Amino acid sequence: MRLPLKLTVFVVVLVVGLGYVISRLLFFKQIFFEHAGLAITQPQAHAAYHGANDTRTQHIPKIVHQVFHNWHEPGNDTLPSDWAAVRQNCQDLNPGFDFKLWTEKASRDFIETEYPWFLRTYDRYRYPVQRVDAVRYFLLLHYGGLYLDLDNGCKTDLTPVLYYPMWITDAGRGALSNNVLATRPHHPFWALVTQSLMRYNWDWFFPYVTISYASGQWFVTSVWEEYHALLPRPSPGHDHDHGHDHRQHRLMMDDRGGAAPSVFFTQERGGTWINWDNRLFLAIGDHLLLFLATLFGGIALAVWAGVRCFRRRGQGYARLKNRTASTMI
Structure with a gap:
């Protein structure tokens, strides 16, 4: 079953957008939550x-x-x-x-x-x-x-x-x-x-x-x-004060x-x-947790609304072609 072109474009844009969001979240995790050293x-x-x-x-x-x-x-x-x-x-x-x-x-x-x-x-x-x-x-x-x-x-x-x-x-x-x-x-x-x-x-x-x-x-x-x-990873058991870390x-x-x-x-x-x-x-x-919850909620709502919109459009009645009178008899 082939997807309509617009729905295909929507799915592609959605996947790319989610990939970008996930990459940014990983970036923010690195910047704000976990630090090396x-x-x-x-x-x-x-x-x-x-x-x-x-x-x-x-x-x-x-x-x-x-x-x-x-x-x-x-x-x-x-x-x-x-x-x-x-x-x-x-x-x-x-x-x-x-x-x-x-x-x-x-x-x-x-x-x-x-x-x-x-x-x-x-x-x-x-x-x-x-x-x-x-x-x-x-x-x-x-x-x-x-x-x-x-x-x-x-x-x-x-x-x-x-x-x-x-x-x-x-x-x-x-x-x-x-x-x-x-x-x-x-x-x-x-x-x-x-x-x-x-x-x-x-x-x-x-x-x-x-x-x-x-x-x-x-x-x-x-x-x-x-x-x-x-950096090379330190060997287990080595003391960083002696140059091994x-x-x-x-x-x-x-x-x-x-x-x-x-x-x-x-x-x-x-x-x-x-x-x-x-x-x-x-x-x-x-209020970082509230912000992230709102962000993900907004993304989920946008996905749901987009999918619902495409489904409703796909369920509409198809317009019939004009038929001759002899065909109708």
């Missing part, structure tokens, strides 16, 4: 440092990078007073660290001098915060050290978190974070990140999605999963009740790049 809490990192012997190696140099691009008042490189106070407190708690503040001009000069192949993309980013995102990755690749957003402060000496080749922060509630990062210079993860920026540079209409997936935390999370998928660490920064407390970092005033769609996606994130 080795999770470590801040109390564990603190305890490992104070209980370690002299064989541990400090991988990460004592450099703290911070980026300030004043897109509200271009050319004014004076930090807001609250951010300046937070930064000064970090410096006071870490006197042996070299704190570098990268202004808009200094950031562009660095890209132009060290990575000129990326300058055109850097200059053409639609949203200014994307340049703040991108330059931090190149700084970490080039110099190593820690990156701190200006709305993240310090609670204590940061030396204990320098004894890992690199780490990224995980708030435990979705995508990984790019607000606090650390690495040794020229780590291959950051090489992959910087090489992937042009590949991910798409405009997704929604500002929040464009920023997050082209250069922000969704982007970093996606590359993190890609990087770990390329190539996975990198996720330093937990979950501030929900019951989670491990933050030992090293604070969260201060932020929200400098909020756009009109942020509240929409935050609401979806807060």
Whole structure:
């Protein structure tokens, strides 16, 4: 039995659409629910440092990078007073660290001098915060050290978190974070990140999605999963502290009740790049199960309505051809 052409087209479009939806759901599962790497809490990192012997190696140099691009008042490189106070407190708690503040001009000069192949993309980013995102990755690749957003402060000496080749922060509630990062210079993860920026540079209409997936935390999370998928799997029973496990660490920064407390970092005033769609996606994130149920319900309803419509049209009366009078007798 041959299906009508329109029904065939409908079925093909439906299958392709469902395939795309399923692929996106798998993507969101990867971005928001399951992360590769080795999770470590801040109390564990603190305890490992104070209980370690002299064989541990400090991988990460004592450099703290911070980026300030004043897109509200271009050319004014004076930090807001609250951010300046937070930064000064970090410096006071870490006197042996070299704190570098990268202004808009200094950031562009660095890209132009060290990575000129990326300058055109850097200059053409639609949203200014994307340049703040991108330059931090190149700084970490080039110099190593820690990156701190200006709305993240310090609670204590940061030396204990320098004894890992690199780490990224995980708030435990979705995508990984790019607000606090650390690495040794020229780590291959950051090489992959910087090489992937042009590949991910798409405009997704929604500002929040464009920023997050082209250069922000969704982007970093996606590359993190890609990087770990390329690594050899650790052999059973091997200790990752002795070089047998190539996975990198996720330093937990979950501030929900019951989670491990933050030992090293604070969260201060932020929200400098909020756009009109942020509240929409935050609401979806807060009611994710309801959103997915509504999405699947809408898809199921559309399928049912489409099939019912085609069936009703197929059950209609066929128009008879004109017959001669002799045929009717």
